[in-house]
Amino acid sequence: MVMVAALLLSCALALAAPALPTAQAEETPTPAAAESAPAATEEPVPNSNIALSPQIETPGDAQFIGSNRTTVSGSKAANQEIQLLSPRGGDPLCIVSDSSTSWSCGNVYLQNGPNIKLRVVATGSSLSDEIAVAVLGAPTVLGGLTGPESNGWVRGTGHPQATVTATLPNDDTCTSTVDGSGAWACLFSGLSDGSRDVTANQSASFSRPSSSNSSEPVTIMFDVTAPDAPVVTAPVAGSQIPVAGTQYTGTGETGATVTVFAGAYSVCSAPVTGGSWSCTAGGVAAGSYAVIAVQKDIAGNVGPGSTARSVSYVAETTPTPSESASTTPPVTPTPSPVTSPSPEGSVAVPGPTAEPSPPPGPGADSPDPEAAEPDAAGASAFPGQWNDPTRFAAAIGPTGNGSPFPWLQAGLLALGALVLIAVPLRLLGGTISRTRGGRPLRRLPSLAGRNRVLEEFEVAPTVRLNRWLRGGAALVAAATFVMLSGPIVDQPAYLRLLIAVVIGLGLVNAVAILVPLWWSSRVLRLHGTVTFLPRYLLLIAAAAIASRVFDVHPALLFGLLGSVTLTTTTDAAGQAGAQQQPTTAQRGQLAAVRVGALAAFAVLAWSLGSLLPGASNFATSLAAETGNTIVLAAIGSAVLILVPVGHTSGRRILAWSPALWTGLTVVAYGILFAALAPMVEQWQSEGTGMALWIAAATFAALCASAWVWQRFVAPNQR
Known part of the structure; x- marks a missing residue:
């Protein structure tokens, strides 16, 4: 009887309990849960479905995502709070807590990688779901090699070892491999001057055959016209320059950078400001060289070299034109690789090769010092020897032998110094003397004299030096x-x-x-x-x-x-007194x-x-x-x-x-x-x-004013 009664009670409870979802049919409720289960016609109570595990439905497991920003969504139990965890740890990517049975997290940032894990968990429980996706976002376009202007080169950042394809509006493309620091650069050929929008996408080994989405377009001003040759104003041809250093000056294109070469030596570089440039350097080995300057504009175009000027370092005598031609062959080293900085690093990319036989570029390396030849007299060409001249060995006076000696200019400057410096100094000296009534200025205290009177010594101390x-x-x-x-x-x-x-x-x-x-x-x-x-x-x-x-x-x-x-x-008579x-x-x-x-x-x-x-x-x-x-x-x-x-x-x-x-x-x-x-x-x-x-x-006006005041104004005020 007891067994029959228990069997009937179990059947009644089974008929009275609400139907469970199919996904949970295999779970057996606890007796306490069975006793507290509400009738089918009653409103649901909070956390009634806490045993349901949240799910990730979008994106799918092992899916490729071509953007670093995406939407992750799925399902959950009603009134269940879920958290989408960050693959990098730290704070969750988002938290959803509402009465809906679905959830969505928009604009979630995911880093690049072949196996980025996404995990959703129910708050306060071990219920969770996890998938793995491959992510490769769009690369960035930063501009030209040296700034917003470009000579055909475009640079940016991307995923290391990925292949970046940059595209112009006319579908012209160029490709580059991202280096280990995350930088890339590629060259568009056959361009004309003008502004163009550039986009880029990238592909990696874990994304192929797919590639990332295209980046936002970046407007770049393309300037593929090389600047004119700069002008060197100093030193002039035939100058004798000390190896200790001298100043190089000239004119050029504003905004460009001028580099001076003495033969194969890269001497110094300077920006062109207001149409002129100037730099000072030394360290060139002794000998005669052709001084040439080249300039690179903002876009990175390297122009032709300036007219060569034969000069002599180590203050040698000015060589004749025939000697210059025989001892100083023209040197035209090619530009060195250009380094393009980026926020995440830098990448070395070869300079443009559109122009044949380009002049030496601003980054050209100096030759091996062991390749330098001694001067004509057999003196060593390297600094640090007894035979090396110093700055005091340089010729005095105008540099160059083609211009007349500036005696007229020197005379005019001398007259100006007489009127504006020498005479005003005399006025100032006379003013100070009259102000003091002719008394001389008080002497400064002696720093090394006696500090005791002579009478204090039995024998006066004397120090007589030869x-x-x-x-x-x-x-x-x-x-x-x-x-x-x-x-x-x-x-x-x-x-x-x-x-x-x-x-x-x-x-x-x-x-x-x-x-x-x-x-x-x-x-x-x-x-x-x-x-x-x-x-x-x-x-x-x-x-x-x-x-x-x-x-x-x-x-x-x-x-x-x-x-x-x-x-x-x-007097000559020798009279006494x-x-x-x-x-x-x-x-x-x-x-x-x-x-x-x-x-x-x-x-x-x-x-x-x-x-x-x-x-x-x-x-x-x-x-x-x-x-x-x-x-x-x-x-x-x-x-x-x-x-x-x-x-x-x-x-x-x-x-x-x-x-x-x-x-x-x-x-x-x-x-x-x-x-x-x-x-x-x-x-x-x-x-x-x-x-x-x-x-x-x-200065002259101040001295003259002081003299006039002391001579004419001050006496009338007394």
């Missing part, structure tokens, strides 16, 4: 300062340069002392004394450092270490002789230097460096001591004869500006000449 020792030490110190006017490296040639500068400064000081002494004793019949002036070392250092800081080449130097003064002597005082005319005459001797010595050394052979070995380099030191130090010293302030030679000459001071100033400044002709040419090419004129005019 005057030749003092003079030699000062001369070496001055030579060291002079060398600072240019770059110095640890090479044997710079020890030779120190010797040359010591010799040059020694001769300059000998002329500045011996000639005035001879004049004072033979002509003026007065006694002259030589005074060593340690403060002159500060002037030497200041002039050299200023030349280095402002890159003045040839340098503006000061090389004097002392002065010659006239002393009071007894009768003394002869030097007059203003005698002091001015002696100062004029000193300045004239320095200027004449500079011209003499300059003339003799032009007759010497080029600096090709130790002896010729030493001679050139010594001669150039004499020219620069002598004329620089003459210019500086002509400044009519304080107790300088210029002040004494001006007090004696203003006309003579004016003439000497114009002559000295003229020689100086002639020696600095390369620097003047550089200022003109760079457009800084006008700024210097404005600065000089402003």
Whole structure:
């Protein structure tokens, strides 16, 4: 009976329970679930279908997807919360929680790969579904090789080792393989100038025969016309250039990049701004070379080379045209590979080969140094030898032998310096002197003198140094300062340069002392004394450092270490107490002789230097460096001591004869500006000449205003 009753109860419960879905027919509900199951006519309660597993229906398992953005959808139980997990881990791609029995996640990002797993799980349970798909999104198009403009090359990023096909609106295509860093580039041929939309797709081993979707079109300006040859304005043909370095200037197409070649050497590169370019470099081995400049425009087109200019490095003598043709064959290296940067890396792609025999490109590699040949004199062509010339071995004055010597230009500049610098300095000096009532400026405290009065010592301490020792030490110190006017490296040639500068400064000081002494004793019949002036070392250092800081080449130097003064002597009758005082005319005459001797010595050394052979070995380099030191130090010293302030030679000459001071100033400044002709040419090419004129005019106006105020306005206010 009990068994029959249990059987009848089970049948009744089975008839009363609602029908389960087919997918769940095999599952057996627990007794508790069976007891709590609602009647068929009642509303469903939450989580009544929690045992249902969510499913992924789109995309299908093992399906290929040609985009990194896609939609994933499927089914779930009503009111079931599901999560679509990210293949890379981290936060879910999306979460769906609603009463629907279907779900969808749109615009889901999937990375490229042959086996990207997608997994959906029910929140709070182990119910899930998983598939694997292959994904290859569209590549990107970035533009030309160097920017938004292109010379036919197009670059972008893609999946490593994939094959990218770029397409134009007329269905022209080019293909490229993506490198390991994710960059690609390919070349369209037969194009004309103009803007075009470019799209690209890619295929990989796991996607074939399918490929990715096409990328969004990118508008690229194609410029396949090569720029004209640039123009080199400096150095000019026949120049003698020091291996330590020089400046190269010229004109070109704005926005392009100009690269200068000396033979096979890639010397330097510079952008073209406002139609002009300039770069400075050294390191070219000794010898004669044809200097050529080429330019590459924004699109990457490399134009023809400029007209070759034969120049000599190591300051050799200017070769004749026949020698240049025989010793310097034209060098036309092909462009080197161009590196195209991209956000994910870079790819090396060969340069365009549309033009036959292109000129050397901006990226051309320099030849093996072992291939360099020695110069004509047998000197080594490599830096670091005794025979190497330095910056002081370069010829002084205008570069090139085809243009007249710029004496007229130097004279006009000298007049401008007289009016805007020398005279205003005299006005300023007089203004300061009258303001102080004629009192001299307070002396600076001594840094190395006695700090105890003489009476504190039982025996006054005396330190007497041999005057030749003092003079030699000062001369070496001055030579060291002079060398600072240019770059110095640890090479044997710079020890030779120190010797040359010591010799040059020694001769300059000998002329500045011996000639005035001879004049004072033979002509003026007065006694002259030589005074060593340690403060002159500060002037030497200041002039050299200023030349280095402002890159003045040839340098503006000061090389004097002392002065010659006239002393009071007894008269010829020898009367007791009768003394002869030097007059203003005698002091001015002696100062004029000193300045004239320095200027004449500079011209003499300059003339003799032009007759010497080029600096090709130790002896010729030493001679050139010594001669150039004499020219620069002598004329620089003459210019500086002509400044009519304080107790300088210029002040004494001006007090004696203003006309003579004016003439000497114009002559000295003229020689100086002639020696600095390369620097003047550089200022003109760079457009800084006008700024210097404005600065000089402003200085002159300020000095004149101060003089007028102190001379006329201030007395009326008292």
